[in-house]
Amino acid sequence: MRRLNTDELLGKFRDYASDIEYCDFKDSSTKIDHFLYFLWDQAISKRILERIYEDFNSLKTILKDCEIQRPNHESTILIKQELVNRELQGAFGFFCIDDLYKSTGRRHDIYYINLGDLWYRAGGDYYTYQEKFNTHFFKPFTELFEWYMYESQTKKNADYFSMESQNLVLEELAEIKSMLVQNGIGQNIIFEEIEEQAELIKFLDKKNWLQHLEGKVFGLVSGKILESEQAEKLINQLQEFVNNIPK
Incomplete structure (x- = not known):
């Protein structure tokens, strides 16, 4: 895909995000893979993702020794106690999603939405997993990303203008x-x-x-x-x- 400007990128981002939020859970893994590929492929969104890693490095450090896909009870309690605002929740959601995206593990229908049950004890059926995933991982991340698109300051030479x-x-x-x-x-x-x-x-x-x-x-x-x-x-x-x- 050609390089998009900020207006075009935001429009495409919202289209992808809405599609993922309301898709059938069986399609979620493929759609999220495509979404992350798009974000890392575009120059502006790639820099935003890098900034999230930089700006929330302390949270990333806490997550470093935690197995995202197999968290133990103590880890989930410790890490969730750190998520005291929506921005930290968004960074946490992105770190978990990106960790799975970069993993070579086998994809399956609930590859990403399973996070909703692993970390927030969704119970019920897979649609409940998806609801918990959207609430605690995906939507906070997309809100954080849009904040960078709209309001962030150009702190470094590599940053793009919000x-x-x-x-x-x-x-x-x-x-x-x-x-x-x-x-x-x-x-x-x-x-x-x-x-x-x-x-x-x-x-x-x-x-x-x-x-x-x-x-x-x-x-x-x-x-x-x-x-x-x-x-x-x-x-x-x-x-x-x-x-x-x-x-």
């Missing part, structure tokens, strides 16, 4: 555009470059977006459209803004 961060940067670009007009620098080519930079924020990570910005701005200098001093000021202004986007 939708909230994109809006903040777009507002800053609009202010820069207005400032250029006020200073009598209103050439169409500059505005076209700003519009291109605004569109690329949906595709590029922080490092590459800033590098692309620098290349475009100094291209305007070589074309004698901007003065070198103006260009450096513009780049520094945007770099400082991007590096200090509020959480």
Whole structure:
């Protein structure tokens, strides 16, 4: 599949997630395998999954010595005591699902949804397993993923801009555009470059977006459209803004 931007990725993510949540339990293993493949294959979602591992490393450490598919009673009590909020529950759900996804174990109809019974004593039939799995593993994970898509800050150069961060940067670009007009620098080519930079924020990570910005701005200098001093000021202004986007 081609590389998706943030808008396209979120739409596809929601389609996959909804399909999994409401599918027949017999189809869940195949659908979840496809879902995880998609998330690890796309650059933006792959980075989000890596960030979950980084940001919730303490929880991952606790899970390290636990057999996800064969947890003992003491382990389940200890780990569930750590899940004091929805975000930790989501990270826990992802770690368990991803552990099974990366395992070479034989897939079967209840391969993933069996987590609902192993960790939360679902009892009943397999549809009850699926309900517990959705409640305690899958839905908290999808909510956490969407939080990263919407609200997370670009902490590292490898991070992509969340939708909230994109809006903040777009507002800053609009202010820069207005400032250029006020200073009598209103050439169409500059505005076209700003519009291109605004569109690329949906595709590029922080490092590459800033590098692309620098290349475009100094291209305007070589074309004698901007003065070198103006260009450096513009780049520094945007770099400082991007590096200090509020959480």
